[in-house]
Amino acid sequence: MTGRLRAPTGRYGGKTAAERQAERRRRFLDAALQLFGDSPGYRATTVAALSEAAGLSTRQFYEEFRTLEDVLAALHLEVNDWATAAVLAAVADADQLPLTERAAAIFRAYAANVTSDPRRVRITFVEIIGVSARMEEQRLARRAHWVDLVCAEAERAVSRGEAAPRDFRLAATAFIGSVNGLLHDWNAGWVDATLDEVVEELVRQLVGILQPPGWESGRV
Structure with a gap:
């Protein structure tokens, strides 16, 4: 990926696009703390595994980050x-x-x-x-x-x-x-x-x- 995908805009489920984005980012970081900081560690973690641990999709990952x-x-x-x-x-x-x-x-x-x-x-x-x-x-x-x-x-x-x-x-x-x-x-x-x-x-x-x-x- 050369850049992040465009995140959706507008209000959904009572939250603004910025609030949803912040929530997704938090979920990815919380999942990373567990996978990178415990098992299997940063080098053995994949985008798919991190996304699954966060309860989100790989598409949503690339809306927030370029790489692990x-x-x-x-x-x-x-x-x-x-x-x-x-x-x-x-x-x-x-x-x-x-x-x-x-x-x-x-x-x-x-x-x-x-x-x-x-x-x-x-x-x-x-x-x-x-x-x-x-x-x-x-x-x-x-x-x-x-x-x-x-x-x-x-x-x-x-x-x-x-x-x-x-x-x-x-x-x-x-x-x-x-x-x-x-x-x-x-x-x-x-x-x-x-x-x-x-x-x-x-x-x-x-x-x-x-x-x-x-x-x-x-x-x-």
Whole structure:
């Protein structure tokens, strides 16, 4: 298919064409979360199988998407957006807490959101890997988004006298790699720890970056 088929217009069953289109798209994404994030996985799923799981036709699929990779791309962004919303809410709620407590609240919110559904972990850390240059670019762009968020929080800690000034980008990039790897391994059962213990370890790593040995509290 070189392009999407034209979707029907007008009101039907009390819903506008836009509402019906949004509903169809939601059903395809929900079905993809199950098939890509559980079994059989993205690479073993066909358009026909996804359409059947969504209770829709392949014609309706091509009204919404060009390829299965488009569905994976949309789902990967959505899963990341859910985690981002949880983190931003935690950032606002924990604004007045001391650094260590604030970091714990933020990473607890992230970890709880990502690991609340094993399918989200698989979409974020497994299924998107090695699909295409386009998907790798999207994956790295989303990682850069998380690096930016860590850097912003680190700079805010510096402005409050809670952290030593430095260029945080390299350390933040390494830290995000640790976050992703540890949460993936924990979810896969390779790490013998509770989620709270995982969060505590990540917080210790982050505080170690922000407050290196020899740094004195209150010095900016």
